[in-house]
Amino acid sequence: NYIFYTDWAWTSFVVFSISQSTMLVVGAIYYMLFTGVPGTATYYATIMTIYTWVAKGAWFALGYPYDFIVTPVWIPSAMLLDLTYWATRRNKHAAIIIGGTLVGLSLPIFNMINLLLVRDPLEMAFKYPRPTLPPYMTPIEPQVGKFYNSPVALGSGAGAVLSVPIAALGAKLNTWTYRWMAAPPCPRPARRAR
Secondary structure, three states: OHHHHHHHHHHHHHHHHHHHHHHHHHHHHHHHHHHOOOOHHHHHHHHHHHHHHHHHHHHHHOOOOOOOOOOOOOHHHHHHHHHHHHHOOOOHHHHHHHHHHHHHHHHHHHHHHHHHOOOOHHHHHHHOOOOOOOHHHOOOOOOOOHHHHOHHHHHHHHHHHHHHHHHHHHHHHHHHHHHHHOOOOOOOOOOOOO
8 A cells, every 4th residue: 555655656746636626716716706705716616625624533433544635725825815906906817817826836736835844654554554555456666757756846737737727717607606596587567558
């Protein structure tokens, strides 16, 4: 399992960075634009963090180490989104472009700092042994390029590019929500002929 972890650690980190930044930005910008209040994105990220801590407790109750699930650092990236919306005087398009880019760039950096503070996986692997993987599960050594030596750079670059259209999707969801919430137009009473 440790060999599997070391082979795929950076691959999973990059995939994780992209998926987490897009997941954060779509919900955060949706709620922020829905309320129109800077600070709502940070509130959304805080709720997500609490949910993950609850999940950690559930795995811990099953006998896994408490570091088995690493809680992602969503809150600072959401704060950057809130600051962008506030600094641009509630400009929706600036929040999408600048805020989305900042979320995609910052989340992998904060998560790498987070991972460096977690206990060594090798120590965990010896402490909690698992059965060996069957042959068909044996990982293939990933063929990676030079840029891949920096998973934070790759995660940040891809995250920044993808978070902007996903932020635009979150903003567009507001339009659909308002249409769904809107009452149907009242028919005008027919005028009597004079």
